[in-house]
Amino acid sequence: MTGTQTELSPRNAFREQQWREAHERYLDCARKVFAGSGYHASTVGDIVEAANGSRATFYAHFRDKADIAAGLFERALPAGAEIYRLAAGFPELTRAAVRAWLDEHVLGFWSRYDVEVMVVNDAMAADPGVAARHYQWGVDAARELRPYLEKWTGAQEQVALTRALLLILQLERLCYHWLVRGVPHDREMMLDILADLWFRELEFLRAGP
Template sequence: MEPTPRRNLREEQKNLTHRRLLDAAVTVLTEKPFLDARMEDIAQAAGVTRATVYAHFPGKAEIVDALVARVYGVMGEAYAELAALPRWTRAGIRAWLDEAAADWRAMAPVRRVANAAAPAALRSPSAGRVQYVEAHERYVAMLVGSPERWRGVGPAESRQRALMAVLQTESFFAAWIAVEWPLETADPLRLLADSLCHLLAPAVENDSAGGA
């Protein structure tokens, strides 16, 4: 049975409010430490009642969970786009990095807040590790999902190469964009593309004539 238009509208409004509250939480947690921030602060920043905040999130820890999930979601979308490329070439990987860097810049404030708040918000020492591992397992699965791309390479090696490429990309973007590490090179992504092409070499094809 198809959802009614009214139901669809309610769901859309609920999702919009959810995103609005997370945006407000980023604003508040950028200005205040996690332990000092209050649900009332987030409600005020979002322009809603405190009851509305509690209707979406039982507490601050759940808000941080949602922020971390948002970061992992954006990263997942980026790796899905890389996995969806018909061919991996140096030019294609470099073009993908340009788009991924833009996504990371847009997500940098959320990542900074989530990184700072997560240690205080986690309800068990292993929760963050489990979430991290599960997210990265998804990214790796995307990148090795096409056996034709990895012909001649065993599953163990292809998975490790994919994981190393993910970690290389993530750590570099974290330092360069989230931490704002100053770099002296004119084109940092050129060097990152070199590194990824080396790690993914068995699955990377030669660029066509005139490639980057």
């Protein structure tokens, strides 16, 4: 390694750190702005002002307001993927285990990331690119249920993946209206219904075609 390479490496690492810190700062500030004013009423200028930054820096990180809304949701995706990995790893598939998972992990996720969910739904209604990304997130979440999909091979593989995806999208729509938009539901009743739906479908998928 030359002396020049030795000198550039720490400098590049510092620049990368600066870039990441700025990226996270804009995401954090966007979350606060969206939480306070809503997605539609908020502007890129509001986010830039909250971050004490510049439009040039903002556009070095994000294409537009919809892009930062999608980025905000993407930051929550590891936590979202984890809840489906938990469902894939039940020591024993029982209705009680499914209900407990829904209660603790699924509803907990949607309550914790309510702002992220709100803004990505608003953004994808106006931006086909964000809508396409959102659909792919759903597919990726369905793939986390792979232990239930293993017996579905060949032409049936897509059938199983689609069934899992529909199960997730149905859950997402309910949680969005209930936990994010505040449509009232009886929690215990909804948990009972969701547990029935998920337990039956997971049993069906596990059994194979």
